[in-house]
Amino acid sequence: MELFSRNVAALWIILLEFLLETAADEEVLMNTKTETSDLKWTTNSHSKPEWEEISGLDEENNSVRTYQICQADGSSSHWLRSKLIERQEASQVYVELLFTMIECSSRITHHRSCKETFNLYYYQSDTDDATATHPAWMENPYTKVDTVAADFLLRKGGEKKFNVKTLRLGPLTKLGFYLAFQAQGACMALLSVRVFLKKCPALTCSLSVFPETVPRSLVQEAVGQCVANAEQPGPNPRPPKMFCGEDGQWVDQPTTTCTCLPGFEASHGELECRACPVGHFKMRSGPGPCSVCPDSSHTGETGSASCVCRPGFYRAPADSPDTPCTRPPSSPRSPVPQVNDTSLTLEWSEPLDSGGRSDLTYSVECRMCPAPGGPCAPCGDGVNYQPSQTGIQGRRVSIWGLRPHTTYSFTVMALNGVSPLSQQGPAGETINITTSPNIPVLVSGLRKITATESSLTLHWNTPTQSHYRILQYQLRYCEKERGSEENSCHYMESNINEVVLSDLRRATQYEVQVRARTLAGYGSFGQAVIFRTLPDEDDSSSPLLVTGILIAMGMLLLIIVIAAAIYCIRKQSHFKDAETSDKNGQYLMGHGVKVYIDPFTYEDPNEAVREFAKEIDVSCVKIEEVIGAGEFGEVCRGRLRIPGKKENYVAIKTLKGGYTDKQRRDFLSEASIMGQFQHPNIIHLEGIITASCPVMILTEFMENGALDSFLRLNDGQFTPIQLVGMLRGIASGMKYLSEMSYVHRDLAARNILVNSNLVCKVSDFGLSRFLQENSSDPTYTSSLGGKIPIRWTAPEAIAFRKFTSASDVWSYGIVMWEVMSFGERPYWDMSNQDVINAIEQDYRLPPPPDCPTHLHQLMLDCWQKERTARPRFSNIVSALDKLIRNPASLKITAQEGAGPSHPLLDQRSPLTPASCGTVADWLRAIKMERYEESFLQAGYTSMQLLAHITTEDLLRLGITLAGHQKKILSSIEALGIQNQTPGNVLY
Known part of the structure; x- marks a missing residue:
């Protein structure tokens, strides 16, 4: 409770300081109270009585110079004009009047023209040129400010009270101005006149400093600068800005991006940037406090942007400065050799100390000692290692190609990311072995x-x-x-x-x-x-040939019988477990209870939004940049900071302005759908913002974006086991959705998002409500009308709008093909109608290059014409798990070639040297046009020059991606180019 009280008191102190800083300052231009001699203001002295300057007492009984007048007749005007007052570049000023006025009924000579008011005027001039007759004593050329009435009137025997009035003059455009007072039947005393302007005081807030500012208009822009040890990030930073109001008050919050420099943190309510204390650091500019130095690192001074590793500890070049410092590992333990003639298998135990890192690898050094006790030399290239000699992930290596009856010395070394930085070199364990005498190599099978x-x-x-x-x-x-x-x-x-x-x-x-x-x-x-x-x-070739043919026919018959049996079993199993579709395309589970609730079944769809989506205060969200555009508006990246929780990045979908109520409901329906799902492979809904504009949907942020573009960007860079891991994640998410009785209807690689850990998550739950809307997008428009992604949609869904979990399985097979082809467009450049016709004639996509046979067979299972014959997502997850547990099965690849293999697709001309007249044409045909300039600069100006190109040549051209190298070399081999100019081949 005491801590709470202290926090509250501190907040009140900060608030009071802010209010004192932002209170308006005043600069006095004239004050008659401070005058020590006669004022000598000008009057129109042609009539009596007139304004009379006398000494009087103010409200504090101080002696001041005053003007008074008491008219018996109000038929004439009596004017009093001040000296020239310089405006000091202010567009408006304020006049404070202190005066007394006698009540008309208390005057001895009461006349019906007696008045209890007077008029205030001003006249602007660039020079002090006013005289007794210029300007004329009339309302024009003077500008009237107001008719001033007394709040308190003096009466006989009454209390003596003073009147105080503050009036605003403006706009002022010339260098100075005169004040003029007009009395028409009043009996009054003008005790003091104070003229002042209001200005915004110097202010420090949000790590920005703004100077004292005089408002020259209704709102005056003030340009500030960042406080000490702060900066504005970005290539073209804009200075901080704030607006000073005409009343001398700062308006709203400043527009500033000032952040503390590396090594400094904001303090005192973002009034200054304080250096990080010793033992702490801050590596980047921006918000956030200083952090304690990571393990095995320290700082010896304040204001550090990074921490230095302690002696014996290091950071690898790829390590971030905020990671702990680590050290090389200790030696591997207990190496055990198994010698088999001239081959060797080495196994060992991991080091006792890994150095605090997880990137542990091993290397084996081989030295040959021909004579006992003699010098040893490196083994050379004749010795082979499996899996490799360096960079070994496991703790086993097989070595062959050794000489018989020879002594070898093997050193097993443990390394990690910081081993190259150590002065002592890698730690290793050495053993000596002697190979067996030579065993002859026998050749058989002649x-x-x-x-x-x-x-x-x-x-x-x-x-x-x-x-x-x-x-x-x-x-x-x-x-x-x-x-x-x-x-x-x-x-x-x-x-x-x-x-x-x-x-x-x-x-x-x-x-x-x-x-x-x-x-x-x-x-x-x-x-x-x-x-x-x-x-x-006695030629026995004919009987052998006949025997071989009979054996082949028998095996083929056996394969057909087994395949038919499997198909019948699978069909019967799926028929028993087939989903029952409801009117919305969702199937019913178990006892007919739907788990997923369609938000459009609510009488008020907004009720579904309130039930399934959490409302977030807009102050918790900071939008940083626009990263794309959606169906309803922009998609942005931002940060979400909810009190009590860690700040994290989010993706923000915004609803563009001018929307209708229906568009708003449709936009928020995706949130009410997404909010019902909780699964590691389904995009997570953080919340919504509906209480302010624009309306927003906040989801977790996926760093690598859409799966199709991510794969195209990293063509050939992932192993089959990594791709299967991605597919397994997608299948797991779809299994969860199918068990929730939800049908996605738009499953495609473009609607799968990938995070920094290569985790794939299903997203985009908006299509299911828009199937009947027209669209100009060729991806979705079919000749049958409606909004359908033709290339990804099952035939029954295209023909009859029959969307079920089984139709999602068809779409998943297309996603598998996209993943294994690294983002290739399904069915290539065929039109949507051609795709529909080809599927009706039982055409199916061929395997992508290097696609494992088991994966393509799983695709074909997903593309069964009868939806009851397709596997369920639970079956798909199990099948992928088996492949992951048995990586060797992924080495069995289907027939190469991702092009079409069906008569309907013969419109695609074959790739020949004639069809690729130039190197540029060829590169565009194989979608490698990004390397066109590299080929031309290296002298590859004709197709014949490509005949003898090698992997080393491609590396010199800057083509380092293994997938791209393989694609280019296989394309050259398929073209069958004959080099007709031997002397011009580039090596």
């Missing part, structure tokens, strides 16, 4: 491919268990009839596992043997096999 009267074409198996790379093969072939005579045997070498023996005798048997040569020398010859040149009376 067989005949073709035979003629004078030649034999032979083939054999490549040894798979060899610890050495095969350098060459040697064949020995001898005529069988001539026995083992030395001159009947011949030798032949081959670099591949196939050879043609020529110049042979007709109808002769030959005994053939093969051996392999490695770094360890030649192995032993394999088993001798006898072959015969033609004519051959």
Whole structure:
């Protein structure tokens, strides 16, 4: 309670300081109270009585110079004019009058023309040129300010009271002005006249300083500057501005973006920027307090923008300055070798100390020691490592290609992101091993491919268990009839596992043997096999061919039977569990209870908004930049700061002005739909703002934006397992929606958002209410009318508007194709009607390049014509989980080629050198036009020059993305370019 009282008191003090700072200042231009000699103002002295200057007493009984007049007759005007008063550039000034006036009924000579008022005028002039006759004593050229009436009148025996009146003069345009008083039958005394202007005082607020400002108009703009140790971010900052009102009061809050510099934080209610204390830092300019230095770092002075690592600790180049400092790991523990002839498997335990980092990798250093006790040298390129020699993620490595009967020294080193920064080098553990003596490499599987009267074409198996790379093969072939005579045997070498023996005798048997040569020398010859040149009376090729055909036909029949059985089981299972659609396209679950509630079923849709969406005060939201446009207005990025919660970034959809009530209801319906979902793969609704304009919907902010554009931007940069992980997240979100009885109707990669951790979330829940509205967007318009995304929509939904969870499964299959093709447009450049016709004729999209076979088969399952035959989202999630648990299954890829493979799509001309007349045409055809300038600058000015281009050439051109390199090289190979100018090839 005591702490609360102190906080309240502090707030009152800050508020009082602000009020005192913003109170209007006054600058006095004239005050008759301060005059010590006669005023000597001018009167129109042609008539009596006139204004008379005398000494009098003010309300505090101080002696002052006053003017008084007491007229017996009000038929004449008596004027009194001040000296010239300089206006000091003010557009308006204030006049404070202190006077007394005698009540007409109390005067001895009461006349019916007696008055209890007088008039105040002013006359502007650039010079002090007024005389007794100029300007004329009349209302024009003077400007009347007001007729002044007394609030308190003096009467005989009554209380003596003074009248105080404050009047405003303006607008003033010349250098000075005169005041003029006109009495017409009044008996009064003008005790004092004070002329002053109001100005806004110097002010410090919102980290900005504004100077003292005199209002020269109704509202005067004042330009300020940031306080010390503050700045305005951005390339073209605008100075802080504030407005001074005509009454000398600052108007509203300043428009300023001043923020404290790195190393400084706002204090005293944003009146100053205070340096961060020792041990604290602030790395960026902007709001927010200083933070305590991360672990293993410190600062030795105030105002630090970063903390320095303590001795022995480091930050990697990619580490942010606000991350803790870390150190290299300790040595790997307990390396265990398993030697198998000339190969080795090394396993080890992780270090006791990882250095405080999670990017731990291992490297293996190999040194060969030919003689015991002799010097050791690096092993060289002949030794192979699996998975690699450096950057090993696991704790196991296989090594082969070692020499037999040789001693090796292996050092296993642990590294992390800061290991290169350490002066001591990586910590490692060393072991020594000796390989076994050489074991010969035997070649087997020698067989005949073709035979003629004078030649034999032979083939054999490549040894798979060899610890050495095969350098060459040697064949020995001898005529069988001539026995083992030395001159009947011949030798032949081959670099591949196939050879043609020529110049042979007709109808002769030959005994053939093969051996392999490695770094360890030649192995032993394999088993001798006898072959015969033609004519051959005992040619067994025909029976073997017939046998092979019979086996192939049997296997094909078996595959057809198994596939039919699976299809029947799947169809029966889905028929039993098929969803029942209600009139809104939503299916009923279990006992017919709908979980999702359609907001348009409410009599008042605003009630659904209040029930499912939280109202947020607009003061908690700060819009930072516009990032796009939606159907109803702009989409912005901003920050949400709710008291008691951590500030976070949000996406803000705004409703543009001039909307109708229906548009407002439709706009907010998405919030009342989204507010019913809570799932890690569904976009999260933060709240809405309806109490002020513009109306807003706030959702979590997804840093990488829409999935389709994100994939196109990172073409080829993700592994299949990463892409499957993205698909699994989308499927999980759709499984949740289907269990909630919600049908999305617009599932597409453009409506999937991706955050910085590559988590995909389903978004855009607005299409389901707008299916009958016309649209000019070719993505959604069909020839059948209505608003439908043709390329993503199931055939029954296009034809009959039958939207169910099964139609969402069809759309999910299209999303899978988009993801595996890195954002390619489904059905390419086909028209919407062509797409509808192709689907009706059972055309389905082919697998994208390098697409795993299992994934394409899952796509085809999603595109079953009968919706009851399609898998449910729960089945899809299970299937993707199996693939993730078995990554090897993703290495089985479907047939390459993402182009159409159907007669309906023959309008797409094949890619040929003739169709790509220039390098620019070719790059545009494969959607790699971004590299056109690089190719031309490197001298690739014709298609023939591309014949021998390599990966190294592409790297020199600045093409570093592996996916782009593969796409370009495979396209060149598919074109089959013949280099007709050998001398001009660029290497």
